[in-house]
Amino acid sequence: MPDSVLIANRGEIARRVIRTCRRLGVRAVAVYSEADAELPFVAEADEAVLIGPAQAKLSYLNTGAILDAARRTGAASLHPGYGFLAENAEFAAQVIDAGLTWIGPSPEAIERMGDKIRARNLMADAGVPVAEGATEPVADVDAAVALAKQIGYPVMIKAAAGGGGIGMSEAADEQALRSGFETARSRAERFFASPAILLERYIAAARHVEVQILGLADGRVVALGERDCSVQRRHQKVAEETPSPGVDQALRERMLAAAIRAGEAVGYRGAGTVECLVDTHTGEFVFLEMNTRLQVEHPVTEMVTGIDLVEQQLRVADGLDANFDVSSISASGHALELRIYAEDPVRFLPSPGPITQWREPVGEGIRVDSGYAAGNVVTPHYDPLLAKLVLHAADRPGALALARQAVEDFVITGLKTNLAFHADLLNSEEFGSGDYDTSVVNRLRSLGGAR
């Protein structure tokens, strides 16, 4: 186990990593921007270093300032969290070159999975199903139209280097593809510094189901169950659950086996996630992408397995065996995560601002991973995630009942939040039945009618 960890992140995930460090007696070093000085994670770390102004590129993406903070505090290892530098292979290599332990997979594994086109090809070679689509970057709009004719509409246009739903759009016909292609290209360039575009067959009615894998120090890869992340707005997740109500035992076994093959194909070490789409009509699944880091929604897996994924990350990074029985991983009960965002609950527009009241629900089966407290100001500089409300009960109806009460008991005032959206979701027939897909939010909002 490393004796100290620098956390190159902010908000709820910095706080969550600190919590495991505390429990294990590992010294936690936080880095923060000027905008975040008052947030709980800064106070809760054993040491905190100011690394720059609010803009992420001058602070949380400022590799020089972060490595300097690691040197000055004598940190032995670095945890990147998610987002920011977590999937930056070049940064991972710099961390290793600076003599620190990188808490994540090798720079080579990050690199091979970072490009969605290359990752697709690699997965197809490893026998993991992929959607029909491009095997190389689509050169221009005419090439896109030609390819779409081959694979058939509708198609999904994606930034090959992308993530977080940015630069993604679906096209039902040639006209939509022509306009969507140019938009996707300019966004890809701006957000990911690469104009490479991927085109693949779009599955209209699908569930987004992902598998948590853990690459062990001895080279074995194990799977820790799936998470259903079909509740999305703007291609970004809003609620997740495990087990998936849309995956039966036979499909689960096939998906977990494919995820293990995916991890083995890149010599994966540490925690990673293999994202797939499950076609609700055919029951078949295809590989979407692999996230080479800890996932936002990792707590639902922790709740049902009892395994602390951050602890396992620290162990693997230091060459230690897992401290749970990897040959009989079992899950008990049902877990649900609701992402509480600073946004209005109808149009989902961002709503930064000061927090006047903050009261979290407490009780058996309730876990809150939050980044803020009363008196903090939520700034427009970073993503809108305020907290993750995680519920665990013996079965799905129990988890839903617990969630309804917890949403009601969660008090956040001073800015708009999507708590009211979660109340609607939990009370909706579609989500309640478990028989939903990635369009559930759109259906819920058009049913609601309000604008």
Next chain:
Amino acid sequence: MTEVRAEMVANVWKVVAVEGDNVADGDTLVILESMKMEIPVVAEGAGKLTRLAVAEGDVIQEGDLIAVIE
């Protein structure tokens, strides 16, 4: 005369329209960025853009004036 005001705290990412333009209903005037999301601000009605009160890189507060259309 219509005043276009900011709905939230945001950074001005792109100024699309030019002062003096004749704009149509739904035309994008500026694109704001807040919490990693792009938010286009559009004209709610046709007219002449007589004032554009923001520049790229500005940080604006909720309620701040963005543009005037007459």
